Amino acid sequence: MTGLGDRFIPVMTILLGIVAAWYIGAYALNAPFQRGLNERAGETPGFVEFVGQTMSQPKPTLPAPHQVAVNFFENTFLRSVTSARSLVYHAWVTLSSTLLGFAFGTVLGIAIAVGIVHVLALDRSLMPWIIASQTIPILALAPMIIVVLAAVGITGLLPKALISTYLSFFPVAVGMVKGLRSPEAINLDLMRTYNASKAETFWKLRLPASVPFLFASMKVAIAASLVGAIVGELPTGAAAGIGAKLLNGSYYSQTIDMFSALVAGSIVAALLVTAVGATGRVVERAMGARPA
Amino acid sequence: MLDKMAATSRPTERATTQVVSARKLSLTFETNDGPVHALSNVDLDIGKGEFVSFIGPSGCGKTTFLRVIADLEQPSSGEISVNGMSPGEARKARAYGYVFQAAGLFPWRTIEKNIALPLEIMDYSAAERAERVRSTLELVNLTGFEKKYPWQLSGGMQQRASIARALAFDADLLLMDEPFGALDEIVRDHLNDELLKLWARTNKTICFVTHSIPEAVYLSTRIVVMSPRPGRVTDVIESTLPAERPLDIRESPEFLEIAHRVREGLRAGHSYED
CATH class of the missing domain: 3.40.50.300 (P-loop containing nucleotide triphosphate hydrolases)
Structure with a gap:
């Protein structure tokens, strides 16, 4: 069996199982409402027709997979990308603040790690605060950040990006502290025998040694950034973005819209994580890593 | 005594x-x-x-x-x-040059770059670096492996490269x-x-x-x-x-x-x- 076939069959089996369970769930959750509707109208459809009705409600409790698929397809491919109904437009709005926040978070995380590895006082004092920062629920913190920044006149992309930064610097900081400390004792001793400065040891030894750790933590960080951007869109009453789409959907019980926004979010997340992983592989290959 | x-x-x-x-x-x-x-x-x-x-x-x-x-x-x-x-x-x-128990070559550097490491830190010119890398590689019989990464060499060859690295600069x-x-x-x-x-x-x-x-x-x-x-x-x-x-x-x-x-x-x- 080829590697593709090895993976394809198990993955498809799981997917089919999930879709089947979803359909059964959609029927079970939508049936009571449909039954009431039919009673009031005095209709008594047969079983097959009734199942069809539970799968075609405009505002179902749980939309059926094909309803989400159709909605997703229409709003992704059949609309102008500048239209407020286009998922591409909303995904782009969320993506731009995700990427900005991720860039800030990565830079901040690396800076914190460099500080912790080189300054004893920071090593002793900073880590507990960093960990504490992540124990505060982002849902509680996000509105405060948005409101405080709006009060000083900062609105739009930046406040959302800062929430992404808040979530994404943490894995990068933790991973890079480990990465910058990953060189073995003999390699550090070697640099000492050359009378190398701290800067030379950093650029020639610590930083290259930390690259695999950086990409592993950036994978976690970019997913966290996306969550941050979506959460950041919820309290702003933002007009655009996947978060705004979710919020509007919940206001107006547009469950199908909500689900297709979720699908769009997952696709963006998968693409981002894959892109970081692929960049990591390219960089590591360029740095002479043994091909896996 | x-x-x-x-x-x-x-x-x-x-x-x-x-x-x-x-x-x-x-x-x-x-x-x-x-x-x-x-x-x-x-x-x-x-x-x-x-x-x-x-x-x-x-x-x-x-x-x-x-x-x-x-x-x-x-x-x-x-x-x-x-x-x-x-x-x-x-x-x-x-x-002095120090050779450790393990070769300790930097995996992201080719053999020639590994040997050039002390020379870079000691501010040798690019031309001088190239000449010294060439001559020390010859000294340890590794000519031809300049562009290889450490994992492409056997343990004995890696250790020879680390000796070359210690010999590359003028320590007696x-x-x-x-x-x-x-x-x-x-x-x-x-x-x-x-x-x-x-x-x-x-x-x-x-x-x-x-x-x-x-x-x-x-x-x-x-x-x-x-x-x-x-x-x-x-x-x-x-x-x-x-x-x-x-x-x-x-x-x-x-x-x-x-x-x-x-x-x-x-x-x-x-x-x-x-």
Whole structure:
């Protein structure tokens, strides 16, 4: 069996199982409402027709997979990308603040790690605060950040990006502290025998040694950034973005819209994580890593 | 005793050109289980151009002594000078090259870039770097492997590259800490042979830590026998072998005689008891 076939069959089996369970769930959750509707109208459809009705409600409790698929397809491919109904437009709005926040978070995380590895006082004092920062629920913190920044006149992309930064610097900081400390004792001793400065040891030894750790933590960080951007869109009453789409959907019980926004979010997340992983592989290959 | 031995052999040369000179050198590590006396009252002189091996069981302080010379450990008491300077000054003057137990090549650098590493740090010009990388690679028989990454080389070749890295800059003293300890015996024989030729060509002073008796006898002009708890020098043996040493010299009666003396020295230091 080829590697593709090895993976394809198990993955498809799981997917089919999930879709089947979803359909059964959609029927079970939508049936009571449909039954009431039919009673009031005095209709008594047969079983097959009734199942069809539970799968075609405009505002179902749980939309059926094909309803989400159709909605997703229409709003992704059949609309102008500048239209407020286009998922591409909303995904782009969320993506731009995700990427900005991720860039800030990565830079901040690396800076914190460099500080912790080189300054004893920071090593002793900073880590507990960093960990504490992540124990505060982002849902509680996000509105405060948005409101405080709006009060000083900062609105739009930046406040959302800062929430992404808040979530994404943490894995990068933790991973890079480990990465910058990953060189073995003999390699550090070697640099000492050359009378190398701290800067030379950093650029020639610590930083290259930390690259695999950086990409592993950036994978976690970019997913966290996306969550941050979506959460950041919820309290702003933002007009655009996947978060705004979710919020509007919940206001107006547009469950199908909500689900297709979720699908769009997952696709963006998968693409981002894959892109970081692929960049990591390219960089590591360029740095002479043994091909896996 | 050591001073006397040092004084009786090649006295004029030794007196004028001491590369390493230790007097009553002691080093105690404070550990949770109490103090560990890694070195105790070591007196030793190493002259220019010598090949001195340090042999003894683990814990005898042979590696620690090498690390003190290299300013990687600080002695607790006593005196030591390297090229007439303190070890710290000698390190800052880049007076020695150090070869570790593992090759420790940087995996993200090709072989030529690994060898160029000390040259970059010591601000050699690009042209000078290229020339030195070329000549040291030739010295260790690795010409043709410039663009390979460390994982593409065998363990023995990696260790040769790390020796090239230590030779690339102008240090007259080479400190080698069990450089061939992790290699199989066939590769080790071969590298021992190459190391002797290299030593003859470069006229460097070499301090070589090992726990192999044949290796110590084959390579050295002088063998320092050490023993643990506390780490100390128990015997210093002058080699009577000729400078030219083919591998099969190791079956000669002279060789076996010296190996026997080393073994006696180790036994006198109770090295075989545990």
